[in-house]
Amino acid sequence: MFPSEILQKVVANIKDTQETEYFCNEVHSLMDQYVEACIECEDLSLLMPLVQHHLKLCLDCQEEFEALLRILQARQKT
């Protein structure tokens, strides 16, 4: 049997599951546009909700988003 916290995490992921979701390839193809939009937009809730939703569920894509964001933010300062 899985530990309690793992089962709760599984159920939390089920809660966040939507019938229609973007998969990694779709998010990767939009990632550059999404990161640029994040830097320019004050209200992130308005941006590409399916991309946002995928980033919540996919740690790999979330890490890549954050890494790309760090590059763009650093370049903005220089």
Place this chain on the structure above:
Amino acid sequence: MGPSQEAALEDLRAIVQAGLPYALTQWLSSDDPRFAPLVEEVAQETVMRVLSRLDTFEGRSQFTTWIYKIAVRIALTELRRRKWREVSLNSLVEGEEETSLPASELIADSAPGPEGLAEREDMLAHVQRLINEELTPKQRQAMIALVVQGMPLEEVARRMGMERNALYKLMHDARLRLKHRLAREGLTSTDVLSIFDRE
């Protein structure tokens, strides 16, 4: 290749090398002896990949952002591979046995009285049964690696001989199956989680 093309490639490599350290700050210290060789290796690979995919750039972002997106994917894929190279999927599946503790030992923190505890244990056993009944062996294997052991999607996919996108789809199907099964039983994930919030 003419001098102007060589210069363009060198510019491209320099762009990647200038930006990549910011992406890697959470992963590898710039003082680490592996840092400079990794940046060089990723820059080289990025240039080759950019050249092979140049016709797919649609101009919807800045060209440099598109290049960095590719570089980040290459760099993080390599770092994940290095981090997890000592761990096999088989050992992860065998490790499942080690997690077989009584539910009462696993929910000790804000545990309620005996009735509440029994309710939690029943629900945990129920969720586990749904996982066993609804998911395929492949979906369960992936779930153990991803959720229990915290292995990256990219690494699990590589070891299972799949594309990362296909593994995400496999797990999306698994989550949907569990969601629909709960619904057929008149339950929602919110109902299940609320049991664990009760004092």
